[in-house]
Amino acid sequence: MKGALLVNLGSPNSTSVKDVKNYLDEFLMDKRVIDTPYLVRAFVVKGIILNTRPKKSAEAYKKIWWPEGSPLIVLSERLHKKVAEKSDIPVELAMRYGNPSIKSGIEKLVNQGVTEIFLIPLYPQFAMATTETIEVLAAKLVKKHFPNVQLTNLPAFYNKEDYISVLSNSIKTFIEKEKPEHLLFSYHGVPERHIKKSDVTKSHCKIDGSCCNTPSPAHEFCYRHQCYETTKQVASFLNLKEGTYSTSFQSRLGRDPWLQPYTDKTIEGFAKDGVKNLAVVTPAFVSDCLETLEEIGMEAKDDFIENGGEKFTTIPCLNDNDDWADTLTNWIKNWSK
Structure with a gap:
């Protein structure tokens, strides 16, 4: 059974x-x-x-x-x-x-x-x-x-067609309503060494900006590639224009290098550069949790507003x-x- x-x-x-x-x-x-x-x-x-x-x-x-x-x-x-x-x-x-x-x-x-x-x-x-x-x-x-x-x-399932469709439609509801200037895809961060440890080829992953776009068996277990691919496919599904969306990584711990760009610094940068209306979605999570509700929905929102932003939307996870x-x-x- x-x-x-x-x-x-x-x-x-x-x-x-x-x-x-x-x-x-x-x-x-x-x-x-x-x-x-x-x-x-x-x-x-x-x-x-x-x-x-x-x-x-x-x-x-x-x-x-x-x-x-x-x-x-x-x-x-x-x-x-x-x-x-x-x-x-x-x-x-x-x-x-x-x-x-x-x-x-x-x-x-x-x-x-x-x-x-x-x-x-x-x-x-x-x-x-x-x-x-x-x-x-x-x-x-x-x-x-x-x-x-x-x-x-x-x-x-980061690139499964039905998952991308469900995720994209959940985002669409909020961006049509809130009309943000920019949509930030914030994924949970991991140490860079995790990416290299998961590289089955032991040579492909260099985290240099190009390896994630170069076909390789390493992508089956490459968190960084899969995050960027999720962003890419959702952007395609929603017909988002270049420059109106980006990817970042949150929740780092310790002093070792983690995946960049960092979400907190990215959000602060948007506010200082004059972005007034920002929406953030967190596609590494399927359920809202401390990292989405408090770290993004409260801390990141406060940082954005304090640095000149005006409207901040936290797009819920898929939840139920x-x-x-x-x-x-x-x-x-x-x-x-």
Whole structure:
């Protein structure tokens, strides 16, 4: 029997400093998030970050927390409900960090008689710290606890025609209403070394402005290429004019070089250059979360206004949009035939 497991990033159980600290511990100690040797990672995370960041992060979560709980969890649950109701096979929901865990999601499917699982990381673009860590952990759990289960992974869907259509139409609604001078595609940042580590050719990725546009097997696992390709295809779908849209990367951590241009500096630059009406969309996320609601919707908006901007629109993620739920359902149905 077949079943599907939707997997999103995750969230603290509450906005308490203790819960946020536990969540950050699990998240940042993942060797595919902070990819340094264990002792170095433990020193940085447990010795420094967890002694300073949880309180600040807890305050940020409080700003965006809903009465029902974490927006990411609530929105993921709403999406899961729609997909499960439309699907002909069992569908469960899990988070890479926090609850509900991937192990619990697999258990729920197995308890329904499922022996083949379609694993669906809810990330359009492949990255070590997102798609890969989900696939690796799920495979590890299956091998250890569910040896009779077979896994099939959904590949990155950054350029799938139906996804681009759904994403583009969700953006179109807002740009037709708000008529921004510029549309910024802000993707979650990753360290540059992650791009090179994911290069299956070990030679193609140079992050020099040209490699992402040169065909290569490396693109199957190149986060940077896939982000720019998503922007390119949405711009084509919406017939956006050159110069009216651009791509940037947000949420960097530490001092190592991360993908550029940086979103915060880009937005500040637009305001100082006279852009008065800016819209930002965040296509690395399918569910609104701390990075979209607080970092973009609050911090970035404040920066834009303080530097001379006048109108700032944060375009929501796909969340539980009906057409997005239908797209996921179709992928599941096509797999389970």
